[in-house]
Amino acid sequence: xxxxxxxxxxxxxxxxxxxxxxxxxxxxxxxxxxxxxxxxxxxxxxxxxxxxxxxxxxxxxxxxxxxxxxxxxxxxxxxxxxxxxxxxxxxxxxxxxxxxxxxxxxxxxxxxxxxxxxxxxxxxxxxxxxxxxxxxxxxxxxxxxxxxxxxxxxxxxxxxxxxxxxxxxxxxxxxxxxxxxxxxxxxxxxxxxxxxxxxxxxxxxxxxxxxxxxxxxxxxxxxxxxxxxxxxxxxxxxxxxxxxxxx
Amino acid sequence: xxxxxxxxxxxxxxxxxxxxxxxxxxxxxxxxxxxxxxxxxxxxxxxxxxxxxxxxxxxxxxxxxxxxxxxxxxxxxxxxxxxxxxxxxxxxxxxxxxxxxxxxxxxxxxxxxxxxxxxxxxxxxxxxxxxxxxxxxxxxxxxxxxxxxxxxxxxxxxxxxxxxxxxxxxxxxxxxxxxxxxxxxxxxxxxxxxxxxxxxxxxxxxxxxxxxxxxxxxxxxxxxxxxxxxxxxxxxxxxxxxxxxxx
DNA sequence: AATGGTTCTGGTCGTCAAGACTCTTACACG
DNA sequence: CGTGTAAGAGTCTTGACGACCAGAACCATT
Numbered sequence: 171x172x173x174x175x176x177x178x179x180x181x182x183x184x185x186x187x188x189x190x191x192x193x194x195x196x197x198x199x200x201x202x203x204x205x206x207x208x209x210x211x212x213x214x215x216x217x218x219x220x221x222x223x224x225x226x227x228x229x230x231x232x233x234x235x236x237x238x239x240x241x242x243x244x245x246x247x248x249x250x251x252x253x254x255x256x257x258x259x260x261x262x263x264x265x266x267x268x269x270x271x272x273x274x275x276x277x278x279x280x281x282x283x284x285x286x287x288x289x290x291x292x293x294x295x296x297x298x299x300x301x302x303x304x305x306x307x308x309x310x311x312x313x314x315x316x317x318x319x320x321x322x323x324x325x326x327x328x329x330x331x332x333x334x335x336x337x338x339x340x341x342x343x344x345x346x347x348x349x350x351x352x353x354x355x356x357x358x359x360x361x362x363x364x365x366x367x368x369x370x371x372x373x374x375x376x377x378x379x380x381x382x383x384x385x386x387x388x389x390x391x392x393x394x395x396x397x398x399x400x401x402x403x404x405x406x407x408x409x410x411x412x413x414x415x416x417x
Numbered sequence: 418x419x420x421x422x423x424x425x426x427x428x429x430x431x432x433x434x435x436x437x438x439x440x441x442x443x444x445x446x447x448x449x450x451x452x453x454x455x456x457x458x459x460x461x462x463x464x465x466x467x468x469x470x471x472x473x474x475x476x477x478x479x480x481x482x483x484x485x486x487x488x489x490x491x492x493x494x495x496x497x498x499x500x501x502x503x504x505x506x507x508x509x510x511x512x513x514x515x516x517x518x519x520x521x522x523x524x525x526x527x528x529x530x531x532x533x534x535x536x537x538x539x540x541x542x543x544x545x546x547x548x549x550x551x552x553x554x555x556x557x558x559x560x561x562x563x564x565x566x567x568x569x570x571x572x573x574x575x576x577x578x579x580x581x582x583x584x585x586x587x588x589x590x591x592x593x594x595x596x597x598x599x600x601x602x603x604x605x606x607x608x609x610x611x612x613x614x615x616x617x618x619x620x621x622x623x624x625x626x627x628x629x630x631x632x633x634x635x636x637x638x639x640x641x642x643x644x645x646x647x648x649x650x651x652x653x654x655x656x657x658x659x660x661x662x663x664x
Numbered sequence: 665a666a667t668g669g670t671t672c673t674g675g676t677c678g679t680c681a682a683g684a685c686t687c688t689t690a691c692a693c694g
Numbered sequence: 695c696g697t698g699t700a701a702g703a704g705t706c707t708t709g710a711c712g713a714c715c716a717g718a719a720c721c722a723t724t
Contacts, residue, residue, distance in 0.1 A: 388671025635700025
């Protein structure tokens with residue numbers, strides 16, 4: 171074992187990099203987990219779809235840079251959620267120079283309306299399934315980044331309060347359940363789901379109000395808001411359809 | 418919403434950064450999850466303890482850089498595990514320049530012997546608990562990095578085959594159980610643990626051999642090797658001692 | 665007003681995983 | 695040959711979870 175001699179600090183010693191921050195912005199579009207893509211204006215990959223991103227400034231933290239990119243691209247100031255999930259620095263991932271990018275995933279609620287107000291040639295919301303399966307070509311290594319982001323979302327649904335970021339400040343249990351169903355690609359029984367989140371206090375708090383019944387009719391559902399317990403976990407676990415033991 | 422105009426490519430446009438890779442190297446030291454610390458030889462923070470790290474080269478990937486650092490610091494070529502878990506770039510985290518570091522966590526098995534062969538003033542294995550609680554002062558923001566790494570280990574124990582990286586190619590169920598107990602700071606019943614990992618095929622494969630009984634005597638335990646199922650998950654879940662609902 | 669359709673909401677029931685616990689087996693040591 | 699120790703096997707209870715059914719509350723249509 172050698173001692174740590176590697177961090178020499180002659181400024182000529184270290185190779186310069188550009189550091190960028192890319193943000194995978196998720197939202198729910200009629201029951202499908204979707205991400206925001208923007209069309210690139212410049213080379214390289216001009217005209218191609220990509221996830222939003224930009225250079226980090228020396229005066230801001232990585233989190234700040236991600237927040238700034240989010241605001242610049244969507245006008246939204248505070249995302250429901252913004253988490254870092256990976257860094258990408260393969261040689262040649264940017265054809266022009268050494269770029270290391272730090273990837274964030276964000277969750278927004280009302281993105282659909284915002285995107286509808288822009289030129290459809292410049293921004294669109296695409297179901298993750300289409301990106302994962304390669305139906306849409308993305309610039310750089312952005313397809314891999316999106317894939318990793320989706321993977322992270324699936325995990326965090328089970329271990330964090332991520333799901334609440336997809337719904338509004340008040341929500342029905344059906345809406346919340348739909349988030350899990352879309353993220354995990356499963357079907358959950360409504361009655362069992364209700365029991366899981368209402369059995370213990372701290373997950374959802376009844377507001378006493380009711381939402382308007384859907385277009386299809388039906389009993390008007392209760393409105394809830396998120397409790398504090400989400401800070402430390404999730405009320406339900408991902409079903410293991412694979413009979414324990416994998417394969 | 419604006420279109421993506423942020424990635425201008427005039428080389429004078431983007432602020433230069435140094436990119437480093439830091440590795441939190443975990444190993445088990447008599448039942449305690451521990452990390453490798455090395456003493457810094459140069460400024461800044463000369464003489465202080467830190468986790469190993471160094472500059473990324475433009476010709477290598479981030480993963481390659483992490484592997485290289487691991488080899489340079491420990492002489493070990495292939496770690497049992499090497500995963501990226503975070504990037505850190507707060508302004509001022511390095512007093513001399515703009516540095517963004519990408520953090521990896523590694524798991525090694527026989528590190529104790531390697532460290533014993535070096536000058537104790539240059540490298541040591543420290544239980545994570547001492548670092549988390551701030552008993553050891555670390556350079557840069559390395560304490561935070563180690564804390565995040567520990568958090569990641571705890572999670573990955575439940576959702577990946579991380580635990581098998583701590584044990585040898587063949588192992589007893591007690592050894593494997595000890596990994597979970599140390600990582601989660603819980604006690605697991607030996608009989609129940611055995612049932613969990615042997616109930617379904619694919620987790621552990623009996624080799625037919627038996628290890629020598631411990632110094633304390635007792636029935637000599639069976640030796641197993643890891644099966645393929647670990648690729649996709651873990652055989653046991655972290656006990657929820659908090660009576661569901663957190664708070 | 666009655667009927668059928670839809671969704672929410674509460675209840676039941678069987679299955680199975682998870683823990684707690686006990687007992688047997690196989691070694692070392694004196 | 696007993697005694698101590700840890701591995702390994704068995705039993706039992708609890709409760710979580712999923713599948714399913716039934717009633718309640720609303721809408722739309724007749």
